[in-house]
Amino acid sequence: xxxxxxxxxxAPVASQDAGVAALVKSFATSRRREDDVFWLKxxxxxxxxxxxxxxxxxxxxxxxxxxxYKSVEDRxxxxxxxxxxxxxxxxxxxxxxxxxxxxxxxxxxAARHGFADAELSxxxxxxxxxxxxxxxxxSEDDEGLADRLRAFCAxxxxxxxxxxxxxxxxxxxxxxxxxxxxxxxxxxxxxINSLYFAGNLAYLDQNSxxxxxxxxxxxxxxxxxxxxxxxxxxxxxxxxxxxxxxxVSVADDYHDFLVCNWHASVIGGKPFxxxxxxxxxxxxxxxxxxxxxxxxxxxxxxxxxxSADWAGMRERMGARLSPQTLDVVDQLADHxxxxxxxxxxxxxxxxx
Numbered sequence: 001x002x003x004x005x006x007x008x009x010x011a012p013v014a015s016q017d018a019g020v021a022a023l024v025k026s027f028a029t030s031r032r033r034e035d036d037v038f039w040l041k042x043x044x045x046x047x048x049x050x051x052x053x054x055x056x057x058x059x060x061x062x063x064x065x066x067x068x069y070k071s072v073e074d075r076x077x078x079x080x081x082x083x084x085x086x087x088x089x090x091x092x093x094x095x096x097x098x099x100x101x102x103x104x105x106x107x108x109x110a111a112r113h114g115f116a117d118a119e120l121s122x123x124x125x126x127x128x129x130x131x132x133x134x135x136x137x138x139s140e141d142d143e144g145l146a147d148r149l150r151a152f153c154a155x156x157x158x159x160x161x162x163x164x165x166x167x168x169x170x171x172x173x174x175x176x177x178x179x180x181x182x183x184x185x186x187x188x189x190x191x192i193n194s195l196y197f198a199g200n201l202a203y204l205d206q207n208s209x210x211x212x213x214x215x216x217x218x219x220x221x222x223x224x225x226x227x228x229x230x231x232x233x234x235x236x237x238x239x240x241x242x243x244x245x246x247x248v249s250v251a252d253d254y255h256d257f258l259v260c261n262w263h264a265s266v267i268g269g270k271p272f273x274x275x276x277x278x279x280x281x282x283x284x285x286x287x288x289x290x291x292x293x294x295x296x297x298x299x300x301x302x303x304x305x306x307s308a309d310w311a312g313m314r315e316r317m318g319a320r321l322s323p324q325t326l327d328v329v330d331q332l333a334d335h336x337x338x339x340x341x342x343x344x345x346x347x348x349x350x351x352x
Contacts, residue, residue, distance in 0.1 A: 016272055020050065021061035025278035028064035031250045040085040042254065043068075047092035049258055052180035053265040057096045069093055069100060076106055083115045084124070087131045095134075107135040122148050123169055126176045146186075149173045153191035159198040160345025162292065167198040167210055174217035181220040181266070192223060196338045197345065203229060203332060204292040208236040208285065209256040212263040219266055228335040230267060237264055239286035242274050248282040257283035291325035299347055306351075308344035 027046050032039040043065070050057055069090065076086050087110060091103045110116070116128035122145055129139055152158075153173055158166055174195070177185035195218050202211035212233055215225040237260040240253070261271035298317045299306055307313050310333050318326065333339050 016270065017056065017058055017061075019272035019274070019276045020055060020057055022276035022278045022281075023272060024050075024057070024061050025064045026276070026281050028068070030278070030280040031254075034068060037082065037085075040082060040089065044085050044088045044092075045255065045258055047089060047096065049262045049265075051092040051095050053262060053271075055265065055271075059097050062093060062096060062098050065089075065093060066098070069098055069102065072102060073105060076109060080113070080115055083110050084127055084131060091131065091134050104135045107132050107137050111137040111139070122152075123172060123176075126173070130176050130179065146177060149177065150187065150191060153194050154188055156190045156193040156197055156341075157345050159194040159201070160342050161348075162201055162205070162296070164207075164210065167202070168213065170194055170198055171210075171213040171217045174220055178217075178220040181216075185221055187221050192218075192221060193338060193341065195221065195223070196336070197342045199225065199229060200332055200336055200339060200342045201292065201346075203232070203336070204290070204295065204328060206288045206290040206292075206328075208233055209253075209259050212256075212259040216259075216263055216266050226336050228331055230263075233260060233263055234269070236260060236286060240274065241284045241286075242276060243282040243284065244277045244279055245282075246280055248280055250280070250282060252282045253285040254283045256285050289324055291322070291328045294321060294325045295329060306347050306349045308347050308349045310340070310343045310347075313347065 023046060027043050031042065049055075072086055072090050076083060079086070083106075087103070087106055090106055094100060094103045110128070111132055116125055116132070116139070119125045119128060125142065126145060126149060129145070132139065150173075153170055159170060174185050174187070177187075195214055199211060199214040199218070202214055211229055215229055215233065218225045240257050240260070242257075265271040298320050299313070301320070302313070302316065305316065307316075310329070314326070314329070321329075333343075336342075
């Protein structure tokens with residue numbers, strides 16, 4: 001009798017150059033129209049990741065954005081409210097290899113007209129300052145700006161409670177202060193605590209988008225994130241599915257996909273190696289159950305019996321928590337630095 005062995009071919013894996021070229025073309029031409037502000041957002045995020053990671057982008061791969069580059073001065077004149085998106089796209093295109101000096105003209109216009117003066121947020125002012133400085137326009141008009149942002153980061157109790165907006169602002173402050181990993185952001189110990197606290201919450205929420213940003217920010221702050229987080233992120237990055245087709249929805253997890261691959265690049269991995277096409281693509285993360293809400297509801301139900309000691313609370317609440325939630329929290333308690341200090345704030349003992 002002859003044994004017949006069925007060989008199942010592996011799914012093709014794209015080269016990084018081909019994957020990057022496909023992403024640039026898809027985002028530039030196939031997901032949204034150029035007159036959509038979300039087109040600006042998506043393309044700015046993609047190019048920012050490629051630029052700050054030093055990714056090689058073949059010059060031909062930038063061709064789909066040549067038309068945008070040629071028209072961006074007119075866009076800035078008519079849509080100054082989008083100057084940060086327009087500056088970011090233009091500067092990254094030039095730094096990735098597109099020929100031209102439009103970035104210098106745009107930063108000069110933004111500096112001369114004081115576009116940053118219209119910003120109410122310190123975070124947005126810092127982003128604007130960073131963009132202008134990339135072409136030599138260094139502003140010292142607000143010397144306390146960086147200090148105020150560092151003070152926000154150092155209020156670690158903020159980040160022991162679920163607050164995604166604050167957590168994303170925390171990571172972006174670190175990105176800007178560190179010039180995306182090119183310099184020490186100058187964070188104190190409390191600010192480092194904030195990153196770990198926010199990371200614990202992101203892991204409890206199984207939020208790979210936010211956790212990837214936190215791990216990148218920790219790296220930029222000269223810290224090594226817990227292996228528990230990075231191993232989980234590696235798994236999540238590989239579990240993304242990419243669907244192609246003219247009718248696929250782009251209300252998807254594209255940002256999660258980009259940030260997880262950014263994290264892979266920062267830790268020396270191989271980003272953007274899934275089969276990717278230059279047409280319309282939809283990015284979908286794996287389905288997962290997040291225990292954060294379940295844990296929060298169980299703690300709230302304890303009322304005045306809440307304690308800052310996880311071991312004690314685990315014993316009290318164990319019967320009300322699912323095995324999946326207990327497993328995730330136990331993993332954090334055993335393998336995440338500063339978990340005890342985090343849980344003290346998260347439990348809100350004495351606040352009942």
